[in-house]
Amino acid sequence: MSLNSQDMLEAMDGIALLIDPDLVVRHIGWSHWTDFWKKNGGDSDPVGVVGRDITEFFSEGEVRDVYRTLFLDVAKKARHAVKINYRCDSPVLRRSMRLTVTAVQTGARTEYLLYQSMTLEVEQRPAIPLFGAPTGTSGPDIVKVCAVCAKVQWPTGGSAAGTEWIEPQDYYRRGGADVVVLSHGFCGPCQKILLSEDE
Ligand SMILES: [Zn+2]
Known part of the structure; x- marks a missing residue:
């Protein structure tokens, strides 16, 4: 990439990460991640993400397995991208999110996957x-x-x-x-x- 990858991640909306083709997080846009952490009730320092497999953060079982397969498919160019709108509710918040994962190529090689998770809408609602x-x-x-x-x-x-x-x-x-x-x-x-x- 011509742009410094850290600057790019900081400039992007939402949580932006660069993960390597083995799905290990290598860079993170810190400002948004810290914001997200605080807004969602993290009292401690934001959890360390760099160096960890991104799929650790997905629910164990079917969800983790399906996303892992999809991300690896993007890395090896078996699919173009993963783009999905999804819900990430808390008891009192209806939270609509969007996840996109695309390949960042250097020549023919996939250097990174760009992983971006954006909050589209948050609504308060009676507790579930x-x-x-x-x-x-x-x-x-x-x-x-x-x-x-x-x-x-x-x-x-x-x-x-x-x-x-x-x-x-x-x-x-x-x-x-x-x-x-x-x-x-x-x-x-x-x-x-x-x-x-x-x-
Ligand atoms: Zn469904």
Whole structure:
């Protein structure tokens, strides 16, 4: 790149990272990252990101595996980009985000992936405690939430057969339990969008 990569990252909207073709974070736009951390309730210093595999920050299981495959596909030019609008809610905030991952080429070689995560919209709404539940991948009280649209698989309990995906606010209307463990996955339509080449 002709532009200093650090300057470029600082100038970009949202959280901007350069990750290497093995998906290890090499550079980060610090100002936005620090802002994001503070806004989202981090009391301590922002967590260190440089030197870590980007997929560590994704929910373990299906979500991490699918994003890892997609990012590696961008790195080896098997796909052009990953572009997805997704929800990242807290109990009282409906947060719409956009993720884009594109290759930064030096000649024919992929030097980095540019990873950019932007907040599009944040709305306050009546609390949905479900979004504050601890996460895990197994157990009797598992509730699966789509990592893209935030819909909840219903009935809960893990198996995909005969289930539907409902709006998170309908979870409690249908008598969903208060004490649960969250696991993230993808509903059918979101999986299709995520895997499609041109979003
Ligand atoms: Zn979905």
